[in-house]
Amino acid sequence: MKAWFISRIAREKLLLLLFVGAAAILWITDLSERVRMTVRGLQETRAVLKIQAKWLGAKSSIEGEAADAVANLDSSRTFNSLRLSAEISTLAKNAGIDQNLRSEIQPTETTAQFSFNTVVVTLNRVDWVALRGFYDELSQRAPYIGIEQFSLESVRNNPADLNARLTVSSVEISKDL
């Protein structure tokens, strides 16, 4: 190979070197970019796998915690999303603010052992006393029903009127348990 190359005339040697050198540079440039992307992809995939392994390793303990969380709850007193919405309507009616109520059922989050239901409740132009009565009644349903978020604001032109927005959640235990 060396003898063949050296025995070429100078112009041929130079052209050969340029051609092979250019091919090497182009290939390596393209390759380095692909290597960089592959290595990054591999690192990310490994990181995801590591996190997944952590979760999988903790599966039994998490299932144990979940079982403990619902252990003291009576499944017959838990609420699905429809029952939750109906219960809130009943409480609002008892407080005399059912006309001011608007509720919106959020998507249910489900596991093998239980479901978690959420309803966003809006009460417009209600007075403090009625709202407090509604809240007190709602609190009586704990821990089967709980408030996750709460905001209250007074109406600008009439501070005695209040607009309340609550995110209310309930747990529903699977019948199999």
Place this chain on the structure above:
Amino acid sequence: MSKLSLKLPVLQTRTREVMILPDHRFFMRSVALTDEAEAGSVADQVELALEGMAPFPLSQTLWGYWSKPGCAHALVFATYQKRFTADEMEDWSDAEWVTPALSTLLVESAPVPASTFILKGEEAMTTVHFGDASGVPTLVRAAAIEPGASESEIGKIREQLIRGCGGSTTVKDIDVAAVKAGDAGTDELIIDRGGEEATVALDDAQTLDVRDHTELVARRRARVRDSWLWRGMVAALVAILLAGVAELSLWGTSFYQTTLSEQVQVQSPIVSEIETAERLATRIEELRTKRLRPFEMIDIVSGPRPDSIIFRRTAATGLYSMEIEAETDDAQAVSIFVSDLTDLETTEEVVPLNNETRGSISTMRLLVRFSLDAFDTAAEIEPETKEVE
């Protein structure tokens, strides 16, 4: 396949030639050398000596020389260019080495002093006498051998040549060695004497080449250039080879990554379920043990509230924190309210987030953090437990 390839002219390696010339066509002299620092390089001293000795212009002379480092003399050989015909010189330009036959003896190791070698070729016989241990001949005599000369005639020539040397302790008859150029790129000459091969670097033997010295310098530069071009070529080829290896590794890595990605895909729904279970378990635990108490928070922050301050908006930002937006027409009341809130046992921290004044109305935004024992948890309603069957 290899036979087919070799028939393609472009794939064939150019044949490299060495031209060995008969010694008797050259006159040979030993020239004394002086210190290089004073008299210039050996080549310059030899050139100067030749200008004095040669009966024809140096530009029309084919000459070469042989000396060794530290040696006080050099063997110089030269001939008039026109003693060689155009046909004889036709292949010289492509040859690797053009030199008299005695040069094949000179590049070998130095013999003991007072040794004489009889070098017998087809056209000439040469005696090379080494009078000292320098390895550079002190005397060289060459005589032509007529075609068809008998053994006795050749013997007479031999005797005359030995006598011409004088003082020889050993005389050794040897045939002119066959010389061939090594493979292109090796830059070496292979001297074959009776089956024994010795290699000599072309650069070391260049002073023995009789061609134009400017051309020899150019050839030497071309050899250096070719050497660097070859190194560049090797580097490029190695880079390509490594890129090929890296490409294979990349292919293997991609395959491995695909396997890992498939594993991620398979595990994702299971992990997602576990994550949901963990998140919901935490929320159920909070539902069961920690209630959000927005109205109790409002009761606490309303306690020290001056009448001039009106709450516009309150929002529970956590189990123990509440954000308040309020306005007042009494700017002094704001600082009093914040101070009173901070002094409460049930509050841990009061952080003013914003305070704006427009005309007589001041608007403020506060973040109130309550202490963990702020609420009466003793009144917590315990859930009814399931009956154990």
